[in-house]
Amino acid sequence: xxxxxQPRPLPDPVTSREWLQTMMLIRRFEExxxxxxxxxxxxxxxxxAIGEEAAIVGCARALRDDDYLISTYRSHGHAxxxxxxxxxxxxxxxxxxxxxxxxxxxxxxMFDLANRFMGGYGIVxxxxxxxxxxxxxxxxLGTDDATLCTFGDGAINQGTFGExxxxxxxxKLPVVFLVTNNQFGMGTALERHSANTDLQERGQSFxxxxxxxxxxxxxxxxxxxxxxxxxARTERQPVLVEAITYRxxxxxxxxPEEYRTKDQVEEWRKRDPIITFAERLREADIIGEGDAEQxxxxxxxxxDDAVAFADASPFPALESLYDDIYVLGDQLKGxxxxxxxxxxxxxxxxxxx
Amino acid sequence: MTDGVTTKxxxxxxxxxxxxxxxxxxxxxxxxxxxxxxxxxxxVTNGLLKEFGEKRVRDTPISENTIVGxxxxxxxxxxxxVVELMTINFSLLAMDQIVNxxxxxxxxxxxxxxVPLVVRMPQGAGHQLGPTHSHSWxxxxxxxxxxxxxxxxxxxxxxxxxxxxxxxxxxxxFIEHEYLYGQRxxxxxxxxxxxxxxxxxxxxxGTDVTIVGISRMAITAERAAETLSTEHDISAEVIDPRTLRxxxxxxxxxSVRKTNRCIIVEEGWPHGGVGANLAALIQEQAFDWLDxxxxxxxxxxxxxxxxxxxxxxxxxxxxxVVEAVRHLF
Ligand SMILES: Cc1ncc(C[n+]2csc(CCOP(=O)(O)OP(=O)(O)O)c2C)c(N)n1
Numbered sequence: 001x002x003x004x005x006q007p008r009p010l011p012d013p014v015t016s017r018e019w020l021q022t023m024m025l026i027r028r029f030e031e032x033x034x035x036x037x038x039x040x041x042x043x044x045x046x047x048x049a050i051g052e053e054a055a056i057v058g059c060a061r062a063l064r065d066d067d068y069l070i071s072t073y074r075s076h077g078h079a080x081x082x083x084x085x086x087x088x089x090x091x092x093x094x095x096x097x098x099x100x101x102x103x104x105x106x107x108x109x110m111f112d113l114a115n116r117f118m119g120g121y122g123i124v125x126x127x128x129x130x131x132x133x134x135x136x137x138x139x140x141l142g143t144d145d146a147t148l149c150t151f152g153d154g155a156i157n158q159g160t161f162g163e164x165x166x167x168x169x170x171x172k173l174p175v176v177f178l179v180t181n182n183q184f185g186m187g188t189a190l191e192r193h194s195a196n197t198d199l200q201e202r203g204q205s206f207x208x209x210x211x212x213x214x215x216x217x218x219x220x221x222x223x224x225x226x227x228x229x230x231x232a233r234t235e236r237q238p239v240l241v242e243a244i245t246y247r248x249x250x251x252x253x254x255x256p257e258e259y260r261t262k263d264q265v266e267e268w269r270k271r272d273p274i275i276t277f278a279e280r281l282r283e284a285d286i287i288g289e290g291d292a293e294q295x296x297x298x299x300x301x302x303x304d305d306a307v308a309f310a311d312a313s314p315f316p317a318l319e320s321l322y323d324d325i326y327v328l329g330d331q332l333k334g335x336x337x338x339x340x341x342x343x344x345x346x347x348x349x350x351x352x353x
Numbered sequence: 354m355t356d357g358v359t360t361k362x363x364x365x366x367x368x369x370x371x372x373x374x375x376x377x378x379x380x381x382x383x384x385x386x387x388x389x390x391x392x393x394x395x396x397v398t399n400g401l402l403k404e405f406g407e408k409r410v411r412d413t414p415i416s417e418n419t420i421v422g423x424x425x426x427x428x429x430x431x432x433x434x435v436v437e438l439m440t441i442n443f444s445l446l447a448m449d450q451i452v453n454x455x456x457x458x459x460x461x462x463x464x465x466x467x468v469p470l471v472v473r474m475p476q477g478a479g480h481q482l483g484p485t486h487s488h489s490w491x492x493x494x495x496x497x498x499x500x501x502x503x504x505x506x507x508x509x510x511x512x513x514x515x516x517x518x519x520x521x522x523x524x525x526x527f528i529e530h531e532y533l534y535g536q537r538x539x540x541x542x543x544x545x546x547x548x549x550x551x552x553x554x555x556x557x558x559g560t561d562v563t564i565v566g567i568s569r570m571a572i573t574a575e576r577a578a579e580t581l582s583t584e585h586d587i588s589a590e591v592i593d594p595r596t597l598r599x600x601x602x603x604x605x606x607x608s609v610r611k612t613n614r615c616i617i618v619e620e621g622w623p624h625g626g627v628g629a630n631l632a633a634l635i636q637e638q639a640f641d642w643l644d645x646x647x648x649x650x651x652x653x654x655x656x657x658x659x660x661x662x663x664x665x666x667x668x669x670x671x672x673x674v675v676e677a678v679r680h681l682f
Contacts, residue, residue, distance in 0.1 A: 043481030043661055095481070095660030106483045106659030122485030123443070124415045157414035158446075185415055187391030193414040259390050315662045325655055 023053040051248035054273030058221025073108035075120030082117040087309035098313030125158025135173030154185020169207030172236035203240035215245030366512035385437030421447035455524035456499030473527040487657035489621035508538030513548025551599035559590035577674035
């Protein structure tokens with residue numbers, strides 16, 4: 001982690017502006033998603049990553065296009081940063097056919113193969129072994145691809161964490177594990193769920209060295225993740241990175257937040273990753289008078305369009321309920337699924353011999 | 354002894370059961386994710402940390418297999434742990450401790466040691482939580498010998514069965530329902546009120562068809578029976594088994610012998626479901642009394658989709674039960 005007094009140098013102006021723009025897009029997208037939830041356009045659980053934008057953009061920008069990014073149920077931002085169409089992300093939240101996953105997965109289960117965003121997963125700790133599996137395939141197939149796996153501080157206590165660290169180290173897999181330490185697993189504060197709160201240290205005994213970055217600083221997150229990815233890719237050495245951050249909103253939309261004080265939230269809000277980065281860019285003359293406002297207006301426009309698209313996209317047809325349970329092929333010409341309510345042809349019986 | 358009743362929500366009835374059993378027996382203790390400071394993801398443990406303190410109400414890390422396993426160990430050595438899993442979907446992470454350990458230990462160690470553990474958790478679809486958070490797993494736990502399985506559908510049963518579960522010396526899988534938490538029902542005030550395992554409830558008497566409803570589907574079945582009576586002149590008897598192990602098969606068989614028709618309604622999947630099992634048992638023992646094939650209304654045979662219309666189509670509602678019953682005549 002860089003010294004607070006000595007921030008890391010900014011990247012070139014074009015890159016700097018793109019990072020700011022993307023963080024703004026994620027922020028505006030999340031805010032609007034919350035509003036759409038309040039209007040019942042979005043159902044289920046909605047976990048917003050407001051406050052965590054630097055951790056998201058910093059790590060993702062350290063990836064190559066062919067690298068894999070895998071995340072949790074708090075993953076709208078990860079999809080967006082990887083290049084998923086905001087229209088399709090919003091339509092997924094709306095449960096529409098035009099959604100990233102045709103409305104099947106919803107907020108917690110985003111996925112965009114084309115952009116190598118390998119998914120959001122609803123089971124805490126479930127994505128860690130899968131990430132190591134991506135690393136295994138990259139290694140096996142001899143590609144140069146690396147994987148970056150994000151998960152929360154709460155997830156570090158799942159058995160999958162230790163098991164995955166060990167195997168990733170043992171088999172020398174090109175994976176960076178990024179624990180997004182936002183200080184809470186739901187309503188349980190870090191020091192109430194972990195005996196050792198130095199999370200970046202938690203991989204060491206398994207052979208996974210740790211690094212830490214300031215998850216409120218997009219540049220620091222980028223630099224640390226870049227270095228970690230380099231190590232993973234070239235030395236075949238998995239690395240655990242801890243990003244120190246904070247979620248400004250509740251765990252999900254239904255969270256009375258009785259487990260933390262307003263003062264604590266306000267304290268962290270002073271380090272808002274977007275405001276502080278915009279400030280730096282202004283000081284460095286990378287953005288001028290009115291630029292940030294314009295970028296923000298652009299982000300709002302993208303989100304407006306996404307909502308309009310999502311609203312216009314149809315709900316999936318009821319006949320499509322049984323689509324995609326299996327990959328249909330030679331072994332699946334026969335009956336495979338029970339539709340108790342349909343007297344007609346069963347799914348699987350209707351495809352040609 | 355008091356014989357009054359008070360109208361309570363299902364979640365309050367569960368809370369009462371926990372509190373009363375903790376007051377009654379100091380070896381009863383609670384473990385689970387966010388059950389203390391957060392008061393429970395569904396507020397079932399509301400206020401218990403405050404009342405009983407951190408020794409007896411323990412917030413745990415997100416480590417399902419290990420917290421259930423610690424429940425097993427503590428149960429073997431003198432405690433009566435009640436482990437809350439946030440939802441039944443996460444119990445799949447604890448399957449090893451539940452099936453390989455909790456269920457087997459009394460048997461494989463020749464009856465030397467008991468595992469008086471309760472694992473409680475809600476199930477159920479309808480909240481658009483998608484394929485990792487919406488399934489119903491009673492059939493899975495019913496499958497494993499050594500486990501008792503309760504599926505309360507009313508506030509009174511929630512309380513009475515939970516108290517019995519905590520007092521029982523076997524590991525109990527206690528399956529609540531997300532939709533039912535806010536539902537109200539009359540609950541006896543008597544602190545000694547319990548509901549025995551293995552006693553089905555006849556929710557409504559009838560003569561033409563037996564509808565067996567599991568978990569929330571007992572409520573759906575009752576509504577369907579009302580419609581069948583008012584709109585189709587069919588008199589349905591509705592049975593809620595309340596516990597799947599032990600199962601009060603006699604009550605179900607007596608009913609089927611009277612009505613000669615049977616429909617089983619469950620939210621889980623059809624393959625290897627509770628209904629598949631019950632249908633086998635009924636036809637083995639009451640084949641000669643059946644005038645129609647045993648019918649099932651189940652959740653659709655798909656991972657639960659997020660999108661609202663798809664999700665609504667993927668678990669049973671009253672019209673499908675009505676339709677399935679009419680089909681038998
Ligand atoms: C196996 C499992 N257990 C419990 C849950 C319920 N749950 C969802 S998110 C969460 C907290 C996770 O905290 P953390 O890993 O720190 O990530 P954050 O939500 O802060 O991003 C819990 C307990 C779950 N989804 N999966």
